[in-house]
Amino acid sequence: MGWLRHQRYLLDFIIASLLRRKGKNLGLLLVYSLIVFMLASVMLFTHALKREMGQVLQASPEIILQRIEAGRHALIPADYLRKIGRLRGVTARKGRLWGYFYDPAVRANYTLMVAPERRLADSEVIIGSAIARTRGIGPGDYLTFRAHDGEAYSFRVRELLASDTELFSADLVLMSERAFRVSQGVAEGWYTDIVLSVSNPLELAKIAEKLTLRLPDTRPILREEILRTYDSIFSWRQGILFVLLLGAILAFVIFAWDKASGLSAEERREIGILKAVGWETGDVLRMKFWEGAILSLMAFLLGYLLAYLHVFHASASLFEPVLKGWAVLYPAFRLTPVIDGLQVATLFFFSVFPYVVATIIPIWQVSVTDPDAVMR
Amino acid sequence: MRKSDPLLSLLALLAGLFLWTLAGSTRSPQAAAERLDPVRRLVSELGLSDPALFTEARYTRHLSQADLHSAFQDHPMALEHFPSGSLLAPPRPATHGRGE
Numbered sequence: 282m283g284w285l286r287h288q289r290y291l292l293d294f295i296i297a298s299l300l301r302r303k304g305k306n307l308g309l310l311l312v313y314s315l316i317v318f319m320l321a322s323v324m325l326f327t328h329a330l331k332r333e334m335g336q337v338l339q340a341s342p343e344i345i346l347q348r349i350e351a352g353r354h355a356l357i358p359a360d361y362l363r364k365i366g367r368l369r370g371v372t373a374r375k376g377r378l379w380g381y382f383y384d385p386a387v388r389a390n391y392t393l394m395v396a397p398e399r400r401l402a403d404s405e406v407i408i409g410s411a412i413a414r415t416r417g418i419g420p421g422d423y424l425t426f427r428a429h430d431g432e433a434y435s436f437r438v439r440e441l442l443a444s445d446t447e448l449f450s451a452d453l454v455l456m457s458e459r460a461f462r463v464s465q466g467v468a469e470g471w472y473t474d475i476v477l478s479v480s481n482p483l484e485l486a487k488i489a490e491k492l493t494l495r496l497p498d499t500r501p502i503l504r505e506e507i508l509r510t511y512d513s514i515f516s517w518r519q520g521i522l523f524v525l526l527l528g529a530i531l532a533f534v535i536f537a538w539d540k541a542s543g544l545s546a547e548e549r550r551e552i553g554i555l556k557a558v559g560w561e562t563g564d565v566l567r568m569k570f571w572e573g574a575i576l577s578l579m580a581f582l583l584g585y586l587l588a589y590l591h592v593f594h595a596s597a598s599l600f601e602p603v604l605k606g607w608a609v610l611y612p613a614f615r616l617t618p619v620i621d622g623l624q625v626a627t628l629f630f631f632s633v634f635p636y637v638v639a640t641i642i643p644i645w646q647v648s649v650t651d652p653d654a655v656m657r
Numbered sequence: 658m659r660k661s662d663p664l665l666s667l668l669a670l671l672a673g674l675f676l677w678t679l680a681g682s683t684r685s686p687q688a689a690a691e692r693l694d695p696v697r698r699l700v701s702e703l704g705l706s707d708p709a710l711f712t713e714a715r716y717t718r719h720l721s722q723a724d725l726h727s728a729f730q731d732h733p734m735a736l737e738h739f740p741s742g743s744l745l746a747p748p749r750p751a752t753h754g755r756g757e
Binding site: 289292293295296297333334336337338339340341342345347354377381389390392394396398409411442443445446447448449450451452453455474476502506507510511514575578579582583585586589604605606607608609610611612617618619620622625 | 659660661664665667668671672674675678679681682689690692693695696697698699700701702703704705706707708709710711712713714715717718719720721722723
């Protein structure tokens with residue numbers, strides 16, 4: 282109880298001392314919190330996005346078969362569906378029709394796709410919410426495409442794809458097979474690629490091997506490769522953002538180190554007076570420890586909580602320009618809060634511990650010397 | 658009221674919120690999974706392979722479907738044209754074994 286009361290008195294004293302240099306300490310807290318905010322935002326965003334991609338892409342096709350012509354992705358003949366033959370483990374196979382369309386009206390790229398399950402009429406389309414937002418259109422309105430032969434085709438928007446699927450559907454235009462073939466000039470008997478469903482994931486590698494042997498001009502893309510691509514891309518982007526932030530972090534480290542370790546004449550005098558009025562070295566060290574701990578803990582908590590709000594409640598709007606690039610269409614999405622405890626622990630350790638250590642060492646050097654020498 | 662009371666209250670509040678965010682991530686995995694259900698259904702129905710995060714170029718829109726060297730197609734030392742393309746990881750044929 283006595284120890285606790287002792288610490289409370291120390292805290293009262295520290296607050297009075299911090300408030301005496303209000304401007305300087307508030308400035309430090311602000312910059313410190315900002316650095317934690319940036320690092321935590323990158324960490325939380327990347328982790329949540331990686332997790333979400335991993336969960337959603339589990340539903341993507343087990344194998345996508347592309348035909349390669351002169352090193353580039355080319356249309357695949359429908360005949361290949363027959364040529365694949367009977368493969369043990371393959372439960373379904375079908376050709377997919379999809380492509381891109383550049384809309385000069387809004388300078389955006391759309392992804393056109395045939396969706397047979399939606400039973401669309403040849404003059405109807407279903408569009409993603411980002412297209413509707415950008416073009417200012419809705420169900421019942423018309424969307425006009427300039428086809429491959431220069432003809433203009435108008436499609437009535439039957440409905441919009443649900444806005445909670447925007448992360449995957451922002452730029453999609455779903456249409457009937459005939460509308461796609463006529464407007465894009467894809468002849469009957471050709472597909473963009475072929476998708477295969479496989480019930481046992483252990484057989485995937487073997488099936489992919491058989492496919493490349495039977496159809497040597499094709500490239501099978503496995504779901505595991507898709508998942509790995511996204512995992513590595515977000516890790517790489519997180520790394521790049523950290524490198525970009527490195528300059529700011531180093532500037533802060535120098536600033537904080539200078540502030541924490543370089544004692545001003547006023548602070549030296551303060552320690553001298555405290556020792557002269559009877560404070561022990563241990564008390565002075567404890568006081569400075571609390572000072573450093575309060576400041577860094579406060580900065581960590583403020584920075585982290587702001588980052589949490591930014592990523593999970595403000596759609597990580599500061600990262601939008603980085604991810605968007607020059608794209609016109611960008612999905613509005615809200616990530617599920619998923620936090621990696623180890624990452625947060627690492628951030629906590631590296632943001633709180635060094636500052637506290639940097640505060641204690643010079644104080645210890647001063648507080649073990651004679652008060653008379655310190656005050657002179 | 659002592660001088661340290663407001664500070665300790667503020668720290669306790671911030672620490673409480675911090676713990677709440679940590680607990681929140683494990684609190685409702687079921688609800689999180691349900692929230693993703695419509696997206697998973699759409700991905701499964703259309704056989705989607707990529708998110709619509711980077712729509713500025715073909716190879717950034719469908720990163721998993723593009724040729725591995727698409728972002729570096731002009732010549733080996735070319736600066737990438739699109740901002741998101743310049744953030745792409747270079748291909749790693751040694752680990753992926755999919756060099757083209």
